[in-house]
Amino acid sequence: MPLIAIEGVTKVYHLGEVDIVPLKGVSLAIEAGESVAIMGASGSGKTTLMNIIGCMDRPTSGTYLLDGRDVSKAGPDDRAALRNRKFGFVFQSFNLLARTSALENVELPLLYRPGVGSAERRRRALAALDRVGLTDRLGHHPSQLSGGQQQRVAIARALVTDPAVILADEPTGNLDSASEKEILALFSQLHAAGITVILVTHNPDIGAHAGRLIRIRDGRIVEGA
Amino acid sequence: MSFWKIFVLAIRSLLRNKVRTALTMLGIVIGIASVIAMVAIGQGASTMVQDQINSMGRNIVMIWPGAASSGGFSYGGGSSTTLTVEDAEAIRREIGSVRAVAPVIRARSQIMYGGQNWVPQSMMGTSPAFVDVRDWNVRDGSFFTEADVASANKVCVIGQTIAETLFGSDSPLQKTIRIKNMPFTVLGVLDRKGTSAMGQDQDDVVLAPWTTVKKTLQGSAFSNVDQLLASAHEDTARAVEEVTALLRQRHRLGEREDSDFRILTMNEMANTATQTSQVMTLLLAIIASISLVVGGIGIMNIMLVSVVERTREIGLRMAVGARGRDILLQFLMEAIAISVTAGGIGMALGVSSAWVISGVLKWPAAISAPSIAIAFAFSCAVGVFFGFYPALRASRLDPIEALRHE
Known part of the structure; x- marks a missing residue:
């Protein structure tokens, strides 16, 4: 059974009288432990697909089985819990809380997990920061860190919940090439450690890095389904 | 999320923006401080008026001669001469609800001792019952x-002010003072009574037997008085009724005739004064409450700005697993933390400014526990009320839209 099984998924947004259809029937299966790159031009629907995979959004039609469970009809609170337990998000613009230490940023997702006390939260955050090699920057605020370091804090934040899947949307889009290499190496490490990594990008070099390449164009998968 | 986690989260968010948080608090601080100070000062003034009125003596009934008239022409209040010392005697004898009654005959004269002279504000001829009546x-x-x-x-009793003015640190007892150039022996010095409700120094007083004042100082053979002071046992209303009936009978007034005297109890004056100061307190409290509401709107304003400004943060929190309820509680908690902290500061400020103002104005400040409790509850309520709408807006954000917000 695949970890992620998407069948005939469409997404329609109503903007006034105009309907925007970023996904026009997508079917896709991703096994646990895979390393996948979703590639497409801007406006191709790749971000919408990632939002649906990450339970940020619901498909208009079609089914989405996550670990065998149909989550395409899950309500907002259920999806919040799924995001907290199954996924770790990494964004192009890092999205770290300003004026907040690296450690506290990493602890953040555990705040929303019931039954995790402050001692455990700290222990797990330290472990996650250790995995990304930032144990010497615990008390630093995002403004005191370089772009590459900020993205590593964000990856630690994604790892702290022990997610099944890391979802990264253009994770190196705001970085110089040296930092990009570091971050991609980090993803490779995580993949090697058994985590499913899904990268969304329009950069072919990064796409080539992944074990499997899925190309999307005009809301349809054209390669790699 | 547990209450404690939400609380810590809210406090951390607020500390990230210290200046803004402090400025937001200012409205509530001023509101709560002014409510507490205003109520304390209002109630203090009320207590002071009450004390002054009580200093006149408990359950006191005052009777004044009415206006004499002749041929439809009134000579004005107090011109009637029908109220006499004999009336006082009759009241004492016949009315059980009256504890004591004393006549008052007012005089005004210079008094001298050694090389000094003085004109007391009040010089009264009365009887020994005065002590009981005025307490x-x-x-x-x-x-x-x-x-x-x-x-x-020719004997007299003097108030503290006169004792201090004429005798300084010497004892005035058995000394001779001259009133209208006649020697009077000072028998006693009265307790300090302080300022009256009318602002008069009650201790600037000379008391002498009414007979002496009437005959010796005024050279009058009549026994009409300027005032009768009676002290009722408990039921002042009944005493007023009985005294009125007795005096009307003694003055031979027909049923249709107006009384030739006026009668008033201290309780009535006290009630009027209390009502006045209660209305004042209420007005002050209302004005102060308005500033509290303005402070609350300030919180709402800042919280709304904060929600917009922190849209990405909200989106991120939702992405990592916060439910709408968690976001709602966090922002609500921030608003409550602001208003409660501000309430606490406002309370301290209100209490201390009440002290300062009462010190400067020489008013007692009655800082009451209920007013503090109400102010505190009110500041919590302001936080919940004005924080709820911004928090609700935050909780209803769409995580995808929120993360895309610039």
Whole structure:
């Protein structure tokens, strides 16, 4: 059974009288432990697909089985819990809380997990920061860190919940090439450690890095389904 | 999320923006401080008026001569001469609800001792019952007696102000002062009574037997009085009724005739004064409450700005697993933390400014526990009320839209 099984998924947004259809029937299966790159031009629907995979959004039609469970009809609170337990998000613009230490940023997702006390939260955050090699920057605020370091804090934040899947949307889009290499190496490490990594990008070099390449164009998968 | 986690989260968010948080608090601080100070000062003024009125003596009934008239022409209040010392005697004898009654005959004259002279604000001829009626005891020496009244002895009792003015640190007892150039022996010095409700120094007083004042100082053979002071046991209303009936009978007034005297109890004056100060307190509290509401709107304003400004943060929190409810509680908690902290600061400020103002104005500040409790509850309520709408807006954000927000 695949970890992620998407069948005939469409997404329609109503903007006034105009309907925007970023996904026009997508079917896709991703096994646990895979390393996948979703590639497409801007406006191709790749971000919408990632939002649906990450339970940020619901498909208009079609089914989405996550670990065998149909989550395409899950309500907002259920999806919040799924995001907290199954996924770790990494964004192009890092999205770290300003004026907040690296450690506290990493602890953040555990705040929303019931039954995790402050001692455990700290222990797990330290472990996650250790995995990304930032144990010497615990008390630093995002403004005191370089772009590459900020993205590593964000990856630690994604790892702290022990997610099944890391979802990264253009994770190196705001970085110089040296930092990009570091971050991609980090993803490779995580993949090697058994985590499913899904990268969304329009950069072919990064796409080539992944074990499997899925190309999307005009809301349809054209390669790699 | 547990209450404690939400609380810590809210406090951390607020500390990230210290200046803004402090400025947001300012409205509530001023609101709560002014409510507490205003109520304390208002109630203090009320207590002071009450004390001053009580200093007149408990359950006191005052009777004044009415206006005499002749041929439809009134000579004005107090011109009637029908209220007499004999009336006082009759009241004492016949009315059980009255504890004591004393006549008051007012005089005004210079007094002298050694090389100094002084004109007391109040010089009264009365009887020994005055002590009971006014609840006003002699501190040193003794009051004059009925025998002094009967033989119109030239003796007197003086108030603290006069004792201090004329005698300084010497004892005035058994010294001779001159009133209208006649020698009076000082028998006693009265307790300090302080300022009256009318702002008069009650201790600037000379008391002498009414007979002495009437005959010796005024050269009058009549026994009409300027005022009768009676003290009722408990039921002042009944005493007023009975005294009125007795005096009307003694003055031979027909049923349709107006009374030739006026009668008033201290309770009525006290009630009027209390009502006045209660209305004042209420007005002050309302004005202060308005500033509290303005402060609350300030919180709402800042919280709304904060929600917009922190849209990405909200989106991120939702992405990592916060439910709408968690976001709602976080922002609500921030608003409550602001208003409660501000309430606490406001309370401290209100209490201390009440002290300062009462010190400067020499008013007692009645800082009441209920007013503090109400102010605190109110500041919590302001936080919930004005924080709810911004928090609700935050909780209803779409995580995808929120993360895309610039």
